[in-house]
Amino acid sequence: MSYKLFIPGPIAVSDKTLRAMAQPMIGHRSNDFVALYQAIQPELQALMYTKDPVYLSTSSAWGSMEGALRNVVQKKVLNCMNGAFSDKWYDVALRDDKQATALKFEWGQPVDPEAVRRELAKGGYDAITLIHNETSCGCMSDLAAVMKVVREFPEVISIVDTVSSFSAMPIKKDELGIDVLITGSQKALAMPPGLSLISVSKRALDRAAQTPGRGYYFDFVEFQKNHEAGMTPSTPTVSLIFALKSKLEDIKAEGVENRYARHLRLNKMVRDHILAKGFKMFPKEGYGSVTLNCFANTLGYDLAALNKILKSKHHLVIDGGYGKLKGKTFRISNMGDETDETIAAMLKSFDAALAETPKVSA
Numbered sequence: 619m620s621y622k623l624f625i626p627g628p629i630a631v632s633d634k635t636l637r638a639m640a641q642p643m644i645g646h647r648s649n650d651f652v653a654l655y656q657a658i659q660p661e662l663q664a665l666m667y668t669k670d671p672v673y674l675s676t677s678s679a680w681g682s683m684e685g686a687l688r689n690v691v692q693k694k695v696l697n698c699m700n701g702a703f704s705d706k707w708y709d710v711a712l713r714d715d716k717q718a719t720a721l722k723f724e725w726g727q728p729v730d731p732e733a734v735r736r737e738l739a740k741g742g743y744d745a746i747t748l749i750h751n752e753t754s755c756g757c758m759s760d761l762a763a764v765m766k767v768v769r770e771f772p773e774v775i776s777i778v779d780t781v782s783s784f785s786a787m788p789i790k791k792d793e794l795g796i797d798v799l800i801t802g803s804q805k806a807l808a809m810p811p812g813l814s815l816i817s818v819s820k821r822a823l824d825r826a827a828q829t830p831g832r833g834y835y836f837d838f839v840e841f842q843k844n845h846e847a848g849m850t851p852s853t854p855t856v857s858l859i860f861a862l863k864s865k866l867e868d869i870k871a872e873g874v875e876n877r878y879a880r881h882l883r884l885n886k887m888v889r890d891h892i893l894a895k896g897f898k899m900f901p902k903e904g905y906g907s908v909t910l911n912c913f914a915n916t917l918g919y920d921l922a923a924l925n926k927i928l929k930s931k932h933h934l935v936i937d938g939g940y941g942k943l944k945g946k947t948f949r950i951s952n953m954g955d956e957t958d959e960t961i962a963a964m965l966k967s968f969d970a971a972l973a974e975t976p977k978v979s980a
């Protein structure tokens with residue numbers, strides 16, 4: 619049975635993108651590949667508002683997220699934690715034998731720039747990890763405010779995950795002073811999973827060159843060497859790079875400003891509709907994501923039953939809560955290629971399904 623994903627990743631992939639993947643294979647050391655790599659590079663740099671190179675990593679975002687730690691952390695990393703993905707980044711740092719400090723906020727609360735300043739001021743840090751848009755609880759931190767604080771500490775290399783916000787709103791890498799910007803293919807970019815993009819500043823690259831134990835597969839120095847020749851260190855997911863080229867053409871055709879405005883508009887459309895039913899937002903007011911909404915299940919509906927009805931009768935699924943929020947929140951994505959029409963149709967299905975859904979608590 620086919621059904622459409624309104625979960626916040628992976629999300630629905632257009633037929634055009636899928637068709638782009640179905641092209642005949644090319645050799646990854648061929649001129650054709652170099653031409654492909656070099657054609658998309660300036661487009662990616664423009665979308666990231668950076669002059670730095672954008673490496674193509676054949677991995678999900680976690681590959682790049684772990685790789686970044688292995689490349690730049692020599693002394694100690696500060697892991698800002700306010701949801702499932704950012705919490706896990708701390709765990710990953712420990713597994714990589716890095717010295718790490720957990721800077722914890724409640725799920726749904728943004729990263730507090732003052733708390734970051736207090737912690738970094740203690741000294742000893744040479745890196746920080748931060749998730750711009752915590753997809754697990756639909757919370758978006760004020761990246762500009764946090765980066766303003768991070769820039770006060772020149773020794774600290776910033777690693778920022780924009781997996782579920784990249785290309786949905788402007789994230790100005792160079793202007794904000796982000797050293798390592800990471801995203802993945804299956805969220806805001808609306809591609810199948812398996813490709814991750816990493817843009818690395820000169821100072822992060824210099825740090826990497828001096829960092830022992832960075833391995834091979836995610837080594838920034840290897841990426842840079844190959845980048846200069848228009849290639850990747852190992853055989854990349856060529857099909858997904860075809861898809862990326864197609865997606866970049868879509869973004870250009872729509873116009874980035876229109877794309878940003880569309881995400882804002884559709885996000886509000888979902889939020890207004892669901893709040894009018896009496897549900898509440900889960901994240902702190904003013905820090906809701908623009909690419910998804912995470913609602914508190916304040917009306918006590920059986921979310922598993924709701925999703926079953928949505929899937930079987932309306933051929934779509936939403937998310938019934940991530941990890942410890944399962945059953946307590948639900949998330950609806952407006953990432954990717956959604957339009958006023960597709961969102962309106964999804965909300966109509968939601969209403970019909972909700973009317974049939976039992977409550978688990980009064």
Ligand SMILES: *Cc1c(COP(=O)(O)O)cnc(C)c1O
Pocket residue numbers: 627678679680681703749751752753754779780781782802805811
């Ligand atoms: C989905 C997600 C990840 C993890 O991505 P994978 O593709 O599973 O590695 C990391 N960060 C954020 C913010 C995400 O939404």
